[in-house]
Amino acid sequence: MRSFVLLRILIIFLGMVAAVMLIPLALAVVNGEGSMVLAIGIPAGIVIAAALPAFFSFRKDRPRFRPRDGFLLVFLTWILMSLLGTMPFFFSGHGLSFTDAFFESACGFATTGATTITNVEALPKSLLLWRSMSHWIGGMGIVLLTVALMPLLGVGSFQLVKAEAPGTDKERITPRITDTAKLLWICYCVLTAVLAILFRLGGMDWLDAICHSFTTMASGGISTKNAGLSWYNSAFIDIVSIVFMLLAGLNFNLYYRLLRGKFKDVINNTEGRAYLLIFIIAAALVTITLVPVYGSVGSALRYGAFQTASVLSTTGSVITDYTLWPAVTQGILFCLMFVGGCSASTAGGIKVIRHVVLWKQTGNELRRILYPQGVFGIQLNKKVGRKDVVYGVAGFVFLYAAVVAFTTLAGAVSGLDIFSAFSTAVAVLCNIGTGFGAIGPGRNFSLFPDYLKWVYSFAMIAGRLELWTVLVLFTPEYWRR
Known part of the structure; x- marks a missing residue:
């Protein structure tokens, strides 16, 4: 019985992904991309047909599952939705093997700016849109989306969010986890929409603007151009990208607190302050080392701040060949690869909060050498942290x-x-x-x-x-x- 419950929930999760696939399917129909209509429509239709009975069965009963089942459910969701996302790539007719197609899909949902495609611009527009949308879905998490739209999961929903969402601690910013999930997704959607408009104002067409806003807010970093954002050669687009890459790497709970006027909570947030401090220091050092390369502070700051924000937020976007930069500059970027963004953000990596905790604990150990009988703790957000x-x-x-x-x-x-x-x-x-x-x-x-x-x-x-x-x-x- 428990296995049947997990299977139904899993099918519903996949149904959510398949429902999103209808958007690039519509684009394929409008553009007359016949191969993509079949490549997207057939797998999406099969999954939706299987998900609808599972969805309506929850209206009759509200089954529960053990908290530990959330780990298995989340893992299987990410594996199976990666397999589902493989189908448009594999059947697109662009010569991708099943391995390469799965790799592209896994990159998308894991928000990793990696690819096996050598000529991105040759892909159909619908596939470019799906490629970017998979990043956007993976950025906030399909489980979090489903919990937001389906309070049918009851008490088990918080266990799912804890299993899927990154960070050292998962908190409810509202009494109900479904309301929390909805608020986080609303913030995510609003920021994405604002970014798309700014990209459009910067000279992108609407498709490119939407695709790049999806991947930037998801900290994914892929592009619709072979040359990435450098294809546009626009300082405005680069500056906008820097700002929103940093915003994507911040804890999304802070945006809710800003909207509620809880400015003190935002200012006292230890991780957020550390994240911005790391960026400022690293960007300053990179800029200083690049002034001799570019001959001006403005250009050095533009390229240096972009690559710093890109690596720190784990977006992975590239606008220049940084391997041609001085060794010390490359060393700074290499060190940033081990940092990552904030918890409860779309960024990956170890996360800033963990570095903060270890840094504070290192200070405690040094003090303990001087004061063996002393009792030392760590403070996070102006509060004493748990041991x-x-x-x-x-x-x-x-x-x-x-x-x-x-x-x-x-x-x-x-x-x-x-x-x-x-x-x-x-x-x-x-x-x-x-x-x-x-x-x-x-x-x-x-x-x-x-x-x-x-x-x-x-x-x-x-x-x-x-x-x-x-x-x-x-x-x-x-x-x-």
């Missing part, structure tokens, strides 16, 4: 390092040099998508062996779900009654 948060963060960082090591080894086995293997492992696990060496600017994942693409696909999904949600399923304790 178990430190243990959780330490365990997570160790696990992250272990997965990076395994993924690096997998890349090295394929023949990558050790630096490229390490940079790629960090780029996929942190959902950045671009890095150094074999995946530097102008390069992609098309030449990697198929087995490595599957490893990287799993790493992207695991990184998007914060590792715990995925790896807990591989422990014997999880499957014990």
Whole structure:
């Protein structure tokens, strides 16, 4: 009975994704893209037909499931919706193998700016839209969307959000988790709409503006152009992108507090302040090192701030070949790859809050050497933090390092040099998508062996779900009654 309940909920989740696919399907019909009508319409129609009975069955009863089932449900959702998203790529008629098609789909839902496609501009417009929409859906999370639209899941919904949403702690900003999910999605949609309008004012056509707003707010970083945002060569577009990449990397709960006039909560937010401070310091250092390269502070600030915001927010957008920059500049960007955005944001990575916790705990350990009998704690948001948060963060960082090591080894086995293997492992696990060496600017994942693409696909999904949600399923304790 429990398995049947999970299956019904899983089908509903996939039905939500299939319903979104109707938008690029409509574009394919309008543009007369016959192959894409079939590539999108058939899988979407099959899933919707299966989801409708499951949806209406919930109106008769409200089944419950155990909190631990949320981990399995979320993991299966991301795997199966990646498989569903594979179909438009695989059947598009553009020569993508099933492995490459799944990789593209996993990149989308994991909001990783990686690709195996060498000529993006040759793709049909409907496929470009679906490619960008998969990033946008994955940015806030399909589970969070479903919880927002379906209070039918009852008490189990908070467990699903905890399993899917990133960060060290998940809080309810409203008494009901469904209301919280709705507010977060409203903020997400409003910011995306504003960004699309600004991109349109900057010279993009509506399709490009919408696609780039989807991927920028999702911290995805892919583009409808082979050259990315550099194709437009627009300072206005670059500046707008910097602002919204940073906004996407902030904790979305802060936007709700701003709307409610709780400015003190926003100002006292430890993670938000640290995130902006890291950006300001890193952007300043990068700009200083680039002044001799570009010959002016303005150009150095434009390119330096863009790449700093792109890496920090794990967006992965590129407007210049930063591997030609001075070694110290590349070193700063490389270090930022290990930081990530804020918790409860669309950004990936380790997350700023974990770095803050470890930094504060390091200070405590240094003080403990001087004062062995002292009692020291950490403060977050002007409040005393729980001691178990430190243990959780330490365990997570160790696990992250272990997965990076395994993924690096997998890349090295394929023949990558050790630096490229390490940079790629960090780029996929942190959902950045671009890095150094074999995946530097102008390069992609098309030449990697198929087995490595599957490893990287799993790493992207695991990184998007914060590792715990995925790896807990591989422990014997999880499957014990």
